Amino acid sequence: MVGPAPADLVARREAASDSVVEVRGLVRDFDVSASWLHRTLSGEPRRVVKAVGGVSFDIRRGETLALVGESGSGKSTIAKMVVGLLPPTAGSIRIDGTDIWDPANAPKLRDLRRRFQMIFQDPFASLNPRWRVRDIIAEPLDVFGITRGRATRDRVGELLTTVKLTPEDGEKYPHQFSGGQRQRICIARALASEPEFLVCDEPTSALDVSVQAQILNLMRDLQDRLGLTYLFISHNLAVVRHMADRIGVLYLGGLAEVAPAKAMFRDPRHPYTRSLIDAIPDIDMTGRERTPITGEIPNPLDPPPGCTFHPRCPFARERCRREVPRAFAEASGALVACHGVEEGWVGQAPAGQKAV
Amino acid sequence: MDVREKLVQRLSRRIYAGWDSDLAHSFRSSPVTIIAALVALTIILAAIFAPWIAPQNPFDPRQLNLMDGFTPPGQENPFTGNTFLLGSDGQGRDVFSAILYGARVSLFVGFFAVLFSLVLGVTLGLIAGYVGGRADAVIMRIADVQLTFPVILVALLIFGVARGFLPPQHREAMAVYVLIVAIGLSDWVQYARTVRGATMVQKSREYVAAARLIGRSPFAIMSRHVLPNVTEPILVIATISLALAIIAEATLSFLGVGVPPTQPSLGTLIRFGQGFLFSGEWWILLFPSLTLLALALSVNLLGDWLREALNPRLR
Numbered sequence: 001m002v003g004p005a006p007a008d009l010v011a012r013r014e015a016a017s018d019s020v021v022e023v024r025g026l027v028r029d030f031d032v033s034a035s036w037l038h039r040t041l042s043g044e045p046r047r048v049v050k051a052v053g054g055v056s057f058d059i060r061r062g063e064t065l066a067l068v069g070e071s072g073s074g075k076s077t078i079a080k081m082v083v084g085l086l087p088p089t090a091g092s093i094r095i096d097g098t099d100i101w102d103p104a105n106a107p108k109l110r111d112l113r114r115r116f117q118m119i120f121q122d123p124f125a126s127l128n129p130r131w132r133v134r135d136i137i138a139e140p141l142d143v144f145g146i147t148r149g150r151a152t153r154d155r156v157g158e159l160l161t162t163v164k165l166t167p168e169d170g171e172k173y174p175h176q177f178s179g180g181q182r183q184r185i186c187i188a189r190a191l192a193s194e195p196e197f198l199v200c201d202e203p204t205s206a207l208d209v210s211v212q213a214q215i216l217n218l219m220r221d222l223q224d225r226l227g228l229t230y231l232f233i234s235h236n237l238a239v240v241r242h243m244a245d246r247i248g249v250l251y252l253g254g255l256a257e258v259a260p261a262k263a264m265f266r267d268p269r270h271p272y273t274r275s276l277i278d279a280i281p282d283i284d285m286t287g288r289e290r291t292p293i294t295g296e297i298p299n300p301l302d303p304p305p306g307c308t309f310h311p312r313c314p315f316a317r318e319r320c321r322r323e324v325p326r327a328f329a330e331a332s333g334a335l336v337a338c339h340g341v342e343e344g345w346v347g348q349a350p351a352g353q354k355a356v
Numbered sequence: 357m358d359v360r361e362k363l364v365q366r367l368s369r370r371i372y373a374g375w376d377s378d379l380a381h382s383f384r385s386s387p388v389t390i391i392a393a394l395v396a397l398t399i400i401l402a403a404i405f406a407p408w409i410a411p412q413n414p415f416d417p418r419q420l421n422l423m424d425g426f427t428p429p430g431q432e433n434p435f436t437g438n439t440f441l442l443g444s445d446g447q448g449r450d451v452f453s454a455i456l457y458g459a460r461v462s463l464f465v466g467f468f469a470v471l472f473s474l475v476l477g478v479t480l481g482l483i484a485g486y487v488g489g490r491a492d493a494v495i496m497r498i499a500d501v502q503l504t505f506p507v508i509l510v511a512l513l514i515f516g517v518a519r520g521f522l523p524p525q526h527r528e529a530m531a532v533y534v535l536i537v538a539i540g541l542s543d544w545v546q547y548a549r550t551v552r553g554a555t556m557v558q559k560s561r562e563y564v565a566a567a568r569l570i571g572r573s574p575f576a577i578m579s580r581h582v583l584p585n586v587t588e589p590i591l592v593i594a595t596i597s598l599a600l601a602i603i604a605e606a607t608l609s610f611l612g613v614g615v616p617p618t619q620p621s622l623g624t625l626i627r628f629g630q631g632f633l634f635s636g637e638w639w640i641l642l643f644p645s646l647t648l649l650a651l652a653l654s655v656n657l658l659g660d661w662l663r664e665a666l667n668p669r670l671r
Contacts, residue, residue: 080565083569085565085568085569109571110571113569113570113571117569118565118566120565120566122562125561125562125563126561126563126565127563128563128581129585130585131584139570140570143570144570193570
């Protein structure tokens with residue numbers, strides 16, 4: 001067997017154990033081929049979409065990691081795999097050190113499920129319309145055997161108060177609430193099992209702008225009070241800037257860049273991140289020339305070779321068309337997957353870029 | 357006292373909410389529906405309370421007098437001096453009483469056949485829609501094959517096979533139950549199809565994902581989360597297929613393969629009656645037929661109304 005571990009390895013392991021979530025080499029393919037009969041008759045091959053292609057990241061205790069990307073970039077697919085709703089094709093997801101998709105861990109999963117929860121995108125679909133709100137919030141309490149009878153009732157009232165509704169609201173049905181109130185109910189349900197890690201899949205994208213801020217502030221407030229860790233999925237950079245400690249930028253199922261939020265908004269590294277940040281409307285930048293991203297996100301059925309961003313990248317060179325870039329750590333702490341940044345020929349904007 | 361007051365208050369609020377609901381409103385504004393409901397309710401209640409309403413038990417030979425035979429409706433029998441509201445048949449059986457008892461058998465078979473096919477179809481539909489994949493393919497292919505045969509043919513087949521398996525001394529006693537299973541088995545497909553479609557819609561909604569997230573079993577999700585959200589179309593189908601089941605039972609009994617003659621349903625009465633049609637005793641055929649018509653029509657109209665009232669697109 002292995003002898004006693006060297007001191008520095010132990011220290012490193014302890015540092016690593018402060019990650020609530022460790023995702024390694026996550027891959028998810030979707031088979032979109034026609035039916036077997038149709039394929040046989042027409043001689044079509046199987047068609048597979050690589051929705052997520054080898055994504056790795058850690059989420060540290062108490063932080064908010066945001067994943068941003070266009071639609072079709074694999075954000076929601078990652079969220080579903082992280083909470084165990086969708087099995088990954090390859091790779092591993094560890095929550096508190098336990099691989100949730102390892103069949104050997106199935107017995108542990110019941111207890112582990114208490115520790116992570118999810119807030120969904122559509123507050124009109126995520127609450128069962130036939131259930132009273134108090135039953136919706138009490139379901140996790142019953143399933144995990146946390147409370148019984150009267151105690152459940154009290155706890156549901158408490159949770160409703162936590163999300164700034166009243167215990168009396170528990171008697172109503174979901175259709176009697178507005179979108180923002182429903183999202184509060186979803187948050188109350190998610191908090192019922194006292195989780196430490198919450199996956200938020202575009203929690204405000206279905207809400208009015210005026211309500212979005214209330215929900216986001218509530219989530220931040222809860223994070224401070226309960227020490228929650230968030231994986232925050234969004235396509236809205238303004239929302240992400242408000243919420244995230246670190247940001248991962250997804251492009252066609254791969255991470256282009258992962259960097260601390262402040263650093264990313266101050267000094268985006270990857271060409272894709274640059275164009276995204278450039279595209280944020282900003283009063284101070286009036287009159288500034290922007291670099292628009294040209295073209296569309298490529299068809300994931302037939303992704304471009306090499307770097308998947310090269311057809312739209314203003315800096316693309318020969319190497320980008322041949323070789324898939326690997327993520328490397330910059331001095332600033334950012335992880336960037338770009339040949340140009342690595343070799344130093346991305347960074348100076350092309351001539352005439354900043355001039356008005 | 358306090359508890360009772362509270363209960364009364366809550367109950368009256370419930371009743372008011374029921375009276376004021378969309379469904380009640382659409383019911384009140386449709387005279388055809390009100391009449392259909394009254395007719396259906398009258399026949400159903402008369403059938404349930406037949407032993408107390410009917411002047412005689414037409415299947416108790418001790419209460420029958422052959423001298424009463426073929427008395428026309430409302431006329432006095434020249435030999436015994438008895439009058440029969442809807443006349444009497446060849447054995448001196450009161451047609452009115454026979455109809456009440458016959459409707460009892462028809463409704464009993466219809467109701468339980470619907471219940472049987474409802475439970476079977478809803479269960480299979482939920483499994484097909486929620487589990488999907490191979491289970492879905494197997495269930496729906498069986499359904500497709502069955503749909504290519506007429507309902508009566510399927511019921512006849514099942515009825516024949518089941519009788520073959522039963523020992524002869526139990527055949528008569530079991531006939532009603534065999535009939536229920538035969539009609540029920542021939543009619544589960546439409547429940548399964550409807551529920552499958554509705555389940556697939558509900559399955560993709562996020563509240564199902566939320567239930568999966570906390571580790572609820574597929575059974576719990578199907579029965580507690582999905583089922584309450586797919587009941588409206590089930591109710592409509594059940595009402596309409598109650599009328600169809602009653603007609604199917606009558607058809608089978610008319611063909612002579614249904615309930616035994618010792619326990620005649622409306623269909624059996626019609627079969628008996630048609631033998632006298634051309635010899636002038638028209639009442640033996642006409643009144644059971646009219647009852648069957650009224651029952652099937654009114655239940656069908658109720659089902660149609662329910663379908664329109666519950667359809668969100670027509671609201």
